[in-house]
Amino acid sequence: MSTIRSIPRLSLRRERWETPDADFIDVDFSESGTSGEPRPDRPTVLILHGLESGSRARPVLGFLAAVAKRGWRAAAVNFRSCSGEPNRLARAYHGGDTTDLAWAVERLTAQAPRAPLACIGLSLGGNILLKYLGERGTAVPSSLKAAAAVSAPADLAASARIFEQGRANRFYMRRLVRSLKRKTQAKLVRHPALISPERLDAIRTIADFDEAVTAPIHGFRNAEHYWKSASCGPLLASIRIPTLLINAKDDPLVPSWAIQQRAAEQNSRLTADITEQGGHLGFIAGGYPGATTRWAEERVIAFLDVEIASFAV
Numbered sequence: 001m002s003t004i005r006s007i008p009r010l011s012l013r014r015e016r017w018e019t020p021d022a023d024f025i026d027v028d029f030s031e032s033g034t035s036g037e038p039r040p041d042r043p044t045v046l047i048l049h050g051l052e053s054g055s056r057a058r059p060v061l062g063f064l065a066a067v068a069k070r071g072w073r074a075a076a077v078n079f080r081s082c083s084g085e086p087n088r089l090a091r092a093y094h095g096g097d098t099t100d101l102a103w104a105v106e107r108l109t110a111q112a113p114r115a116p117l118a119c120i121g122l123s124l125g126g127n128i129l130l131k132y133l134g135e136r137g138t139a140v141p142s143s144l145k146a147a148a149a150v151s152a153p154a155d156l157a158a159s160a161r162i163f164e165q166g167r168a169n170r171f172y173m174r175r176l177v178r179s180l181k182r183k184t185q186a187k188l189v190r191h192p193a194l195i196s197p198e199r200l201d202a203i204r205t206i207a208d209f210d211e212a213v214t215a216p217i218h219g220f221r222n223a224e225h226y227w228k229s230a231s232c233g234p235l236l237a238s239i240r241i242p243t244l245l246i247n248a249k250d251d252p253l254v255p256s257w258a259i260q261q262r263a264a265e266q267n268s269r270l271t272a273d274i275t276e277q278g279g280h281l282g283f284i285a286g287g288y289p290g291a292t293t294r295w296a297e298e299r300v301i302a303f304l305d306v307e308i309a310s311f312a313v
Contacts, residue, residue: 010065026083028055030064030074041114043308047076050123052179054082059122059281066297077104081183090191094214095124095156096230098132109143116308117143126152127232134235146307148244148300151281154233155256160206162255169252173206180209236263244271244303246296248278
């Protein structure tokens with residue numbers, strides 16, 4: 001699990017983006033660490049959160065602060081239903097949904113055509129990011145110069161099942177399932193045919209939820225079909241921009257780090273930093289306890305700096 005950390009103090013500005021399908025996503029921007037008028041060529045970094053998280057979660061705020069400290073423009077997407085307000089449609093978000101990311105990348109590029117763009121994906125957001133990059137290969141916008149994925153699952157089936165193993169994982173899973181069920185319950189007011197209240201009440205695990213809600217709502221036959229279709233693992237070989245993969249071998253939620261390590265050995269565009277320790281979105285430098293330096297944030301910023309800083313005037 002990610003370790004407890006202080007919350008960075010940031011001033012965030014929220015924009016609501018109306019999506020092409022009459023829904024919306026909320027995007028938070030941080031200009032902290034910069035001075036003067038925004039430069040049209042200043043790099044922009046887009047951050048994607050994990051399952052049932054959002055732009056105000058500690059790991060996202062940490063990366064927003066690190067990006068802003070570097071002097072770049074920082075933005076964090078809230079997936080549909082994750083900004084504190086239900087989205088309008090019956091559908092929400094899922095681990096393989098790259099449509100909104102592709103649209104957000106295009107929108108940010110249109111806003112600042114001269115600015116290099118990078119993306120950071122955390123946990124499930126990392127799977128979405130890597131899947132997007134693999135799906136598009138050389139067809140990603142030329143503004144998108146680099147990417148990084150931290151604690152990203154490459155095999156969603158393995159991650160869904162590991163939630164049910166061990167007391168800590170089951171405790172965390174119950175929190176996620178309660179959040180998912182609560183949001184789905186709220187949707188029944190506008191979309192009563194979404195799922196029967198009885199079936200929703202019977203859901204106990206992530207696998208149950210994916211079988212009963214995620215899969216049918218988003219056009220998959222069942223949970224297995226969803227996991228197989230949405231996992232980024234098979235697409236890592238097709239990524240064509242410099243991409244950093246950070247995973248820990250002791251991550252209790254992502255047992256598929258070896259998939260990314262093998263992909264990096266075969267794809268020169270990928271760099272895999274596989275650590276012995278770090279947990280899930282942990283990676284505190286200097287050991288435990290008492291250390292506060294976030295190694296992953298520093299490593300990602302250093303990687304992106306090499307890949308995109310030369311494009312900024």
